[in-house]
Amino acid sequence: MLIQLKAYLEARGRASLTEMALRLGSDEEAVRGMLAHWIAKGRVARLSCPPAACAKSCCGCPSAAAEIYEWRGAGAAG
Numbered sequence: 001m002l003i004q005l006k007a008y009l010e011a012r013g014r015a016s017l018t019e020m021a022l023r024l025g026s027d028e029e030a031v032r033g034m035l036a037h038w039i040a041k042g043r044v045a046r047l048s049c050p051p052a053a054c055a056k057s058c059c060g061c062p063s064a065a066a067e068i069y070e071w072r073g074a075g076a077a078g
Contacts, residue, residue: 002037004024005024005035006071009038013070014068014069016069017032017035017067017068018067042072043072044069044071044072047068
């Protein structure tokens with residue numbers, strides 16, 4: 001599933017935790033664990049939810065929907 005997650009993020013560039021969990025048919029905690037692998041390698045970064053992302057304050061989104069990750073490319077070797 002790590003490779004599926006990698007392919008999905010590479011293709012999309014950015015995705016929310018909720019989107020990735022739905023795409024992989026997995027729970028959000030499992031996806032967080034897989035993301036931790038790619039973060040440790042320098043290939044994925046968690047982004048801050050920009051205040052202008054919607055017309056509401058940050059409490060307007062479910063936390064997993066506001067948890068956005070971005071593919072950063074090669075990063076560290078491995």
